[in-house]
Amino acid sequence: MRLTTKGRFAVTAMLDLATRGGRGPVTLAGISERQKISLSYLEQLFGKLRKSNVVASVRGPGGGYCLARPANKISIVDIVVAVDEPIDTTNCKEQGNCNDGKPCLTHDLWAGLNEKIHDYLAGVTLQQLLDGQSKAHSHSDVVPVTMAKGASKFAQATV
Numbered sequence: 001m002r003l004t005t006k007g008r009f010a011v012t013a014m015l016d017l018a019t020r021g022g023r024g025p026v027t028l029a030g031i032s033e034r035q036k037i038s039l040s041y042l043e044q045l046f047g048k049l050r051k052s053n054v055v056a057s058v059r060g061p062g063g064g065y066c067l068a069r070p071a072n073k074i075s076i077v078d079i080v081v082a083v084d085e086p087i088d089t090t091n092c093k094e095q096g097n098c099n100d101g102k103p104c105l106t107h108d109l110w111a112g113l114n115e116k117i118h119d120y121l122a123g124v125t126l127q128q129l130l131d132g133q134s135k136a137h138s139h140s141d142v143v144p145v146t147m148a149k150g151a152s153k154f155a156q157a158t159v
Contacts, residue, residue, distance in 0.1 A: 007085035009037050010045050014079050017055065018071045018126045025057075025064030045083050052082035072127035077118055079126075087121070089113045 013031050020026045028046060032039040046065055049055045056068040067074060080087065090110040091098050098104035 007080045010083040027064040048083045074126045076124045077121035
């Protein structure tokens with residue numbers, strides 16, 4: 001699975017919005033300028049985020065967007081799913097018809113990975129990212145590692 005720019009930009013924009021929370025509505029133009037994301041692309045993303053009740057819009061002068069719920073109640077999976085980003089590593093879109101109408105030999109492997117990715121992203125909230133903590137579950141045996149520059153981005157540590 002590869003998270004596309006849609007999912008990455010949505011999470012980045014939401015984190016930008018959350019960092020400015022409590023100071024009134026935040027404009028998409030401001031987010032666009034700070035994060036170097038196209039304003040028209042942000043408008044599309046925030047339309048979907050609003051429909052999914054992740055953000056709320058304020059109209060008129062001084063308007064913009066704010067979080068629809070507290071940052072500790074918005075998970076990364078809420079954001080990714082809201083913008084229609086698929087969390088799917090299978091070739092069959094989890095239909096189980098990859099091999100002439102039947103599941104391929106590795107279908108269960110990829111479907112299980114989908115579940116793990118979803119669970120991980122569901123366990124990370126905007127508040128955790130704001131606090132600099134992206135540990136999904138304290139009971140998890142795999143935790144993210146902050147890597148030094150130049151180190152492998154795929155490295156993980158086990159507890």
